[in-house]
Amino acid sequence: MQTWSTVFIAVCVQATPFLVLGVVVSGAIAAFVPARVFAKLLPDNPALAVPIAGxxxxxxxxxxxGSVPIAxxxxxxxxxxxxxxxxxxxxxxINPIVLVATAVAFQNEPRMVWARLVGGLLxxxxxxxxxxxxxxxEWMKPRVDLRDDDDGTPKSRIFLSTVAGDFAQVAGFLVIGAAAAATFNVLIPAGFMEHVGSSIxxxxxxxACLAFILALCSEADAFVAAAFTTIPFIGKLVFLTxxxxxxxxxxxxxxxxFGRKFAVRFAPLxxxxxxxxxVGVGLLFFGGWR
Incomplete structure (x- = not known):
């Protein structure tokens, strides 16, 4: 229970500041950024809009x-x-803080930074x-159309209501996810990783499964990956991707x-x-299994 509590609190503490940042940015987008801005930034062609947004x-x-409420x-x-x-x-x-953290964690293997950038963007x-x-x-929750910028509602009210609403919506699910991560974490036997590196x-x-289960913050996961000394670089890159x-x-x-119908389809994909x-980017950058 002590380990469970430690992991649960750590996940919540790691995630909460960035969750707050995300809902603040989300509120600012809703209140202060006209919808026409996005029409100018992103082309209509999805083949181009997707990589530009990425x-x-x-x-x-x-x-x-934080990226969930913004999206x-x-x-x-x-x-x-x-x-x-x-x-x-x-x-x-691929944001700068994550890439700098990866560079610090993998000082002896600078290619990991570029591999992570390419893998994450791809x-x-x-x-x-x-x-x-x-x-x-129909796989997603009904959307609220916020493209009408001239409804007369004060911008400050839109900002505050959006921040409060988004935070209330996602904070509870963060707690659920942190509890699940802590539960899985304590079920993994100590020392198990020492016997894994022999089979690619x-x-x-x-x-890949550990990355899903441990639910680490992306700005701290590089240090955890670097600590797996018996794991090949491809395995570490899969963890970071x-x-x-x-x-x-x-x-x-x-x-x-977005709704459960969305999650059960989007997560496996x-x-x-x-x-x-x-795996593909790891082979490209590291040229082998090690």
Whole structure:
């Protein structure tokens, strides 16, 4: 119970500041950014809109928890669902704080920073393109159309109500996700990782599953990955590619924000794409299993 409590509190403490940052940015978008801005920034062609939105993720210094309410608000402002989801996936994986943390954690292997950047961006773009083809509006909660900028409501009231509403909506699901992560964490036997590195297939699958289960903040997960000294670099990259894209707390947050029908389809898709992308980029950058 002591370990469970420690992990639960750690996940909540790590995520809450960035969750607050996310809902503040979400409120600012709803209140102060005209919908026409997004029409100018993103092209109508989804083949171009998705990668552009994915590259925009490098500008947001936050983690995966904060990207959920921002993506939700972008959809309300008329941004294509596929493009908003590409931003949701790329922001926690390729923002400057995450890349600097990765560089510090892997000082002896600087290629890991570039591998993570490429892997995270490719995952976001590929998932966005796939969702553009297979996504259905009925899989998501009904949206609130916020594209009318001249309804007369004071901007300050829109900002405060949006921040309060978004935080109340996602905070409870963060607690659920943190509890699930803590539960899975204490069920993993101590020392189990020491016996994994000998099988590359087992390594890849297990590191992907651990990334999903442990639900680490993307700005701290590089230090955990670097601590797995018996794990090949490809396994570590899979861990760093899957984790920011999909984990138990993110599934809970996405289910609460976009609906359960969305979450049960989006999470498996993201997991598979992130795993395959991590392996492919790992082979490209490291040239082998080690």
């Amino acid at each position: 590259m925009c993720g490098i500008a947001l210094p936050g983690c995966e928890c 939700n608000r972008l959809m309300d402002r008329g941004v294509r669902t596929s493009a908003a989801l590409a931003f949701l996936l790329s922001a926690p994986a 995952t976001a773009v590929i998932v966005g393109w796939i969702w553009e083809r297979i996504g259905r509006p 297939v087992l390594t890849i699958v297990l590191m 899957v984790g920011p894209a999909v984990d138990v707390k993110l599934v809970a947050l996405q289910a609460g924000t 993201t997991f598979i794409v992130a795993l395959v992308t991590g």
